[in-house]
Amino acid sequence: MDMDAIATLSYEEAFGKLEKSVAALQDGRLSLEQALECYEEGMKLARHCHDLLQKAELRVQQLRVTNNGDLETEPLDLV
Amino acid sequence: MLFPETPPVFSVAQLSRYLKELLEADDLVQDVRVRGEISGCKTYPSGHCYFTLKDAEAQVHCVFFKQARRQSAFLELRDGMAVVAGGRISFYERDGKLQLYVDQVELLGDGALFLRFEQLKRHLEAEGLFDAERKRPLPPVPAVIGIVTSLQAAALRDMLRVLRTRYPLARVVLAPTLVQGAEAPVSIVQALDLLNEHGEADVVIVARGGGSIEELWAFNEEIVARAIARSRIPVISGVGHETDFTIADFVADVRASTPTAAATAAVPNIADWLANVRACEQALATSMDDFLLRCHEELDQANRELARQTPRSQLERLQQQLDDTIETLQTGMQHKLALQNERLRGAALRLHSLSPLLTIARGFSVVRRAADQRVVTSIQQVQPGDDLDIQVADGRISAQVHTTQ
Numbered sequence: 001m002d003m004d005a006i007a008t009l010s011y012e013e014a015f016g017k018l019e020k021s022v023a024a025l026q027d028g029r030l031s032l033e034q035a036l037e038c039y040e041e042g043m044k045l046a047r048h049c050h051d052l053l054q055k056a057e058l059r060v061q062q063l064r065v066t067n068n069g070d071l072e073t074e075p076l077d078l079v
Numbered sequence: 080m081l082f083p084e085t086p087p088v089f090s091v092a093q094l095s096r097y098l099k100e101l102l103e104a105d106d107l108v109q110d111v112r113v114r115g116e117i118s119g120c121k122t123y124p125s126g127h128c129y130f131t132l133k134d135a136e137a138q139v140h141c142v143f144f145k146q147a148r149r150q151s152a153f154l155e156l157r158d159g160m161a162v163v164a165g166g167r168i169s170f171y172e173r174d175g176k177l178q179l180y181v182d183q184v185e186l187l188g189d190g191a192l193f194l195r196f197e198q199l200k201r202h203l204e205a206e207g208l209f210d211a212e213r214k215r216p217l218p219p220v221p222a223v224i225g226i227v228t229s230l231q232a233a234a235l236r237d238m239l240r241v242l243r244t245r246y247p248l249a250r251v252v253l254a255p256t257l258v259q260g261a262e263a264p265v266s267i268v269q270a271l272d273l274l275n276e277h278g279e280a281d282v283v284i285v286a287r288g289g290g291s292i293e294e295l296w297a298f299n300e301e302i303v304a305r306a307i308a309r310s311r312i313p314v315i316s317g318v319g320h321e322t323d324f325t326i327a328d329f330v331a332d333v334r335a336s337t338p339t340a341a342a343t344a345a346v347p348n349i350a351d352w353l354a355n356v357r358a359c360e361q362a363l364a365t366s367m368d369d370f371l372l373r374c375h376e377e378l379d380q381a382n383r384e385l386a387r388q389t390p391r392s393q394l395e396r397l398q399q400q401l402d403d404t405i406e407t408l409q410t411g412m413q414h415k416l417a418l419q420n421e422r423l424r425g426a427a428l429r430l431h432s433l434s435p436l437l438t439i440a441r442g443f444s445v446v447r448r449a450a451d452q453r454v455v456t457s458i459q460q461v462q463p464g465d466d467l468d469i470q471v472a473d474g475r476i477s478a479q480v481h482t483t484q
Contacts, residue, residue, distance in 0.1 A: 011248065018359050025366040028373070035370050042363040049356045053349050056247035060239060063254045063277055071277045073252055
């Protein structure tokens, strides 16, 4: 997978693939070329996971009932 | 003579009787309700209870007989309780004591609230609302967290701070509510129902900071308990401080001691997740190193195998085999020769021991006829006058036969 495709993965998806890469590499039955590819992709996935966690910002919303009785959320800005 | 007028003198009993009758004739004190604090309360094995009802300025002794206590379901009175005691005042002549004979007691303030708390708790527990089986597990990775609390309170800020640090990947949906006062219970119920209707939250936190029993009272109301019970989304309660237990805490799927503890319980910690990612990176690097190392080893092994199979090395191997074989033959031959030598020596020794020369050395001689050198072994072989040769150890002796016998 290239870096763009990896960037669209959620944390769960990316971490899941990362664990699979580790397992495949530890298994030892890959060819040298496959092993190098696996390693590279694993590292890219790890970096993506890292980015997601570092950049995450808590979203805070307030629930309210609109005039026509619907429920909607709006961003909350606490002072 | 006139005696001067002296005021009448009564006996103690007479005075006491007078006071008693005076009091018993007074309508007010014969059916009076008195508010005060219980002190020095003591219940005897007889079932009668004696205490003092006091306030800042005064006190009155009280007697609460067993029969009267039965009417109040044997309510247990304790020092410090604020109560309203109803009964009649009289004078106990024996002790000279003014006493309130209590026929009913009503708890005030904390005492009354505590009673309501106990009653509701028993009622809901009997219904099974607190059962462990009812409690649902919390989602391990919630995407949306619902919060029911006051917008103004510090509790909300504390919880958001915890969530930002531990799990910023989440989205918080707030349903604001009143958390104390008469309108609070309905407000809390509406907020909970709203979050359930909206349906996006994976877990809901119902929270309120610390306060007195009256301030936390909304979370002891039946309608709030039932709203938590019917919530389809799992509920974590975080009300008051560590030692505060409200009905909401018993009904909730998880009780946290404070709002901060509730936020902590609701989410995983991304610090752990970061550690996992690092561990994977480490594992990748280690595995890659091991892989390359194994490749190198396999290459070396193959090289060694190849080196063993060249024509020169084959020749050397055959040469070695030849040398070994020669070595073996030589060793074998030497061994055989040594063995034969031994046999020969042995035979020679045996021969030597049987040799006639040894016999001669011992004094025996070999007699021969001089004419034909035939060895004489019998008298028949000689006549008197024949010449003989006698061989002894160091030479020969010529002799002649004289006679034979």
